[in-house]
Amino acid sequence: MKVAVTSMGQNMESKVDPRFGRANWFILFNTETAEYEVVSNEQNLNAGQGAGIQSAEIISRNGVEALITGNCGPKAFKALGAAGIQVYCGAEGTVAEALESFKSGKLEKASGANVEAHWA
Amino acid sequence: MSPKLTIAVASGKGGTGKTTVSASLSCAAADAGYKVAYLDCDVEEPNGHLFLKPEIDCRHLVGIPVPVVDQKKCVACGACGQICQYSAIVCINKNILTFDKMCHGCGGCALVCPAGAITEKSRSIGSIEGGSAGRISFYHGNLFVGEAFSPPLIRAVRSTGCNGLNIVDAPPGTSCPVISAIKGADYVLLVTEPTPFGINDLDIAAGMVKELGIPHAVVVNRHDPDNTLARDFCRDRGIKILAEIPDDRRIAEAYSRGALPYSAVPGYRELFKELLISAVKEAKW
Ligand code: SF4
Ligand code: SF4
Numbered sequence: 001m002k003v004a005v006t007s008m009g010q011n012m013e014s015k016v017d018p019r020f021g022r023a024n025w026f027i028l029f030n031t032e033t034a035e036y037e038v039v040s041n042e043q044n045l046n047a048g049q050g051a052g053i054q055s056a057e058i059i060s061r062n063g064v065e066a067l068i069t070g071n072c073g074p075k076a077f078k079a080l081g082a083a084g085i086q087v088y089c090g091a092e093g094t095v096a097e098a099l100e101s102f103k104s105g106k107l108e109k110a111s112g113a114n115v116e117a118h119w120a
Numbered sequence: 121m122s123p124k125l126t127i128a129v130a131s132g133k134g135g136t137g138k139t140t141v142s143a144s145l146s147c148a149a150a151d152a153g154y155k156v157a158y159l160d161c162d163v164e165e166p167n168g169h170l171f172l173k174p175e176i177d178c179r180h181l182v183g184i185p186v187p188v189v190d191q192k193k194c195v196a197c198g199a200c201g202q203i204c205q206y207s208a209i210v211c212i213n214k215n216i217l218t219f220d221k222m223c224h225g226c227g228g229c230a231l232v233c234p235a236g237a238i239t240e241k242s243r244s245i246g247s248i249e250g251g252s253a254g255r256i257s258f259y260h261g262n263l264f265v266g267e268a269f270s271p272p273l274i275r276a277v278r279s280t281g282c283n284g285l286n287i288v289d290a291p292p293g294t295s296c297p298v299i300s301a302i303k304g305a306d307y308v309l310l311v312t313e314p315t316p317f318g319i320n321d322l323d324i325a326a327g328m329v330k331e332l333g334i335p336h337a338v339v340v341n342r343h344d345p346d347n348t349l350a351r352d353f354c355r356d357r358g359i360k361i362l363a364e365i366p367d368d369r370r371i372a373e374a375y376s377r378g379a380l381p382y383s384a385v386p387g388y389r390e391l392f393k394e395l396l397i398s399a400v401k402e403a404k405w
Contacts, residue, residue: 049222050207057201060212075219082215 004059005095006069010038012096018070021051052076074113089114125405126286128305132321134292136311137341142289143171144382148392150255155284160260161274161301162291174258176251182276183242184225189216193237200229246273271300294328307403308336314350342367363395
């Protein structure tokens, strides 16, 4: 399964970016092969609105099935739901640590957005 | 002479006395025998009614067209999401999602859809109320709470008015809403305070009006004879000052009671009458 982690940098030791729509990078980790690829989210960093929706579109296009991040707003959650992507919020520390927490079942699956919309 | 003249009253920031000026000008125009309409385009915070106290006799909703997708016709090509500048429609995992509140009603998605799957429905974003305040025709727009996109409503308010003198109370700032309010006006009065911040905002606002090619002048509010900031700025830029409203606590007192200096403070009737005469003259009506 391919898991996306929002990241401030481009490797496993980078800090988890708590923002989804405006994360700097997505680290796409393959749980079967333990390999990862890095996807830039630059186009959404300065987006006026809808960054979460566009980010969901990007990771969906990359075949991601689960997302690990800090916070997720309502519109992004709706888009991720449509994409069939499971969402795990509240991740902290490095990307490697967040993946560890995920694998050991310490991250809870979100059933809804955990933050308000930035742009109502 | 064209029967219609539109004067917009604007300012680079809120709280400069835009409503005091526009509502007082409307009163002065009515008293001078003009056919006049006051149009409150500050749709996020309309407050002209607090001073003009109109009797409202009509109300209608203003909407924008938002897309409705027929999932059965959709071939999941994604073209709609690619054309949309506002992420209001997206094709994700063969599902189409629409976010009505983010849609600007541009119609782009329906235009590019190869399958004819997109039709439009109207979504209300606010209302317009109209009525009369004495001899003044009154109109204002009210953007619904939670709506962030006001230009279509502002344009709808602008399309009302009368076949005479129209005074537009524009929203504060220098972005899309104020441009929607002043576009097509014959003349703009920029209200400012003679403070460094006020002059900074005036500078930006004057640049915007110049860019739009609309003749304009300045009205200084809370004027203090010892402070020459506004005069210096306007002289440097070659912008006329049509009125200087003194920093007079009686104005603030009247304001807090919902009264205009025009009718409540002695001496101001003349000031606004003169402002009206010079604005109409400057606008070459
Ligand atoms: S009408 Fe325009 S803004 Fe609205 S969803 Fe379609 S393309 Fe986007
Ligand atoms: S453009 Fe039309 S056919 Fe293509 S994804 Fe959008 S709604 Fe479906």
